[in-house]
Amino acid sequence: MTLPTTETIECDILIIGGGMSGCGAAFESKFWSGDLKVVMVEKAAIERSGATGEGLSAINCYMGQRYGWNTPEDYTNYVVNDMMGLAREDLVYDVGRHVDNSVHLLEEWGLPIWKKENGEYERIGRWQIPIHGESIKPVAAEPARKAIGPENLYERVAITHLLTDADDSQKIAGAVGFAVRENKFYVFKAKAVIITCGGASNVFRPRSVGEGLGRTWYSVFATGAAYGLMIPIGAEMTQMEHRFVPTRFKDGYGPVGMWFQYFHAQVLNAKGEDYTVTRADELKKYEPYGSAIPTPTPLRNHQMFLDVKDGLGPMYMRTDTAMQKLAEGDPAKMDKVRDEAWEDFLDMTISQALTWAAQNIAPEDTPSEVVLAEPYIMGSHSGEAGAWVSGPEDIATGEYFWGYNRMTTINGLFAAGDGVGAAPHKFSSGSFTEGRIAAKSAVNFLADNPDAPNVSDANVRSIQETIWAPLETFEKHKGASSAEEINPNYMTPKQALVRLQKIMDEYGGGASTWYTTNEPTLLRGIELIEMFREDLAHLAARNRHELMRCWEVIHRTWVGEAHLRHLLHRKETRWPGYYYRSDYPDLDDANWRVFVNSKFDAANNTWEMQTRPYKNIITSI
């Protein structure tokens, strides 16, 4: 393959990632920035890219302030409890107070939201509203594309590295990547950069490892780029030990929220018992969070986990009982419930509908298995991994504020969505909103910092050689073996992914080890992942598609290593049901109600770990 040409784009704001956060950032930035040049770069096509590309059946973050349903304080209280006491209250509150604006705009742009007879939004739970959301992503993408102008949208470009300023390693200067479908490098020189790319699926070995490797619960194309881009340049990260283990319908990973909250279905074990009843006393070990209403997600997981570990499975969602009760023997009512039940899957997890059809499961007649899935590392849904960012000026103080809302510890580098740590439960609407918050803040940063970055051409060339290396490696060594996939000089990206997943699953508390680990196991895992990270220099790619897969597994590896190091640092079990430290099995608020932060030092190839204090700004939890 001939060496690619380089296209260099100079801009004021560069948005990396065209998911919900990125689209929010694009829309907001152009309102405040006037004639500033805003560029968005995305590895796919923004109409269906990112975690919401498949669609959604609900918006899970909506206050309903106009109806008097909830205040941002209520939301902050809920989130802090659900996270077992650890979330940045300033960041969470900030999303809560703004999010209704975004939801109402999405409706204005064409998103169908279910309505009650009185015209108010229908509700699933306290924060959740049902939508006909199959097209939520194209609805959100249109204003983004229009705002920045289609000429400033670069699709099918995979960003692999961030650039820092040649005069100041703590200041952002842009990003480098390559076109997936053309022989071309891209260099973006930017005064401010907003990271809006995704969290990480497929870091841990999933339960389905054949074709089903793609049926991860969180989108398979979420490759941890948000973290894989920021960690190597030394951005301070927080809560990278946190993960989310979703309880979902087995194998298809269809959503359960509607079943629990809207249809009021129960999950029962093989003996017909409800673990929330039989395991109620277990919650007392985790006060004050154990008595929070609703029970925090990890604790509900933990109760079910105990049943499964005791051999009391399979666990069945009693869709049959719930639907029969709702229909009350009325065929017309049953038609409505059936329509709603199938839409939940067809809007957002079509595989689950196909799984039901293939297993002859009509939910009104037949219950359906649920399972604890593999862990996911993310910052937008129920996970809180991500960058340590400044909070809003009117709320954050001290260690939580350094000038610009949602700016990371790298000057001019902003984050939103999965990229922001300690600010979970944003979901689609909150991520879109956080992108908007970060964009307005970046515009203000530009007003104070108008100078163009100084980008070192030598550094760019060196990065480009690194990007291209897997293609060169394949060409150089392919003759050493009669089989392309068995070669002592290289590994393929798929082989690398499997190796990463095995380390994480067996040493980092994955599903096959009952989510359990300890210090010696983590230390061994870190030894193995250090060797693995060295071996990533020997990745081989036969084409640009595989080259993209190489850089995805490199990003995922940064996530995995950060996760192991953070797990090691936090000497307690704060989130039973997500993971267990067998050597520190208890929740320890006295010593560990703090944020665990890390910084990677590229010059010395070392990680610096530290803790940051928890501040009660909104809640008294």
Add this chain to the structure above:
Amino acid sequence: MPTYVDPNACNACQDEHQGPLCVYICPNDLMVLDEATNKGINQEPEMCSECYACVKLCPQEALHVRGYADFVPMGAEVMPHRTEDGLRWEVHFRDGRTFEFTYQSRTKPAGSVVLYEGFTEDRQNDAKNQSLAGDSLWLGVDKLPTPN
């Protein structure tokens, strides 16, 4: 192989100016045109999330999904057909039962968004405060909350 292409129905989107739509839309760069046959093909089925983006977009309805070999018994199909403002789904069970569901996808046609229409925020005076664009029109309450 989660998505697959019916070669008898695929015409390589010969009338589409942007080329094959499955190739254009796939969020994971899976769909390519096979050079030998000039038909769409999923080049990496184990990285397919069955998101149906290509299935929904294919003008010939040539894209289908065969459930993951890991855990989906054979013989079923879930197939969307586009309607004026949404999708009509045919759900075929393994045992022969068939259900149909039709859902709206959007209330306004694609392309109809007018940016910042009626927004009253002042790009000079409101730039440094905590407001977001359109708050006065879309937040739903008169004043942006601040902590008590």
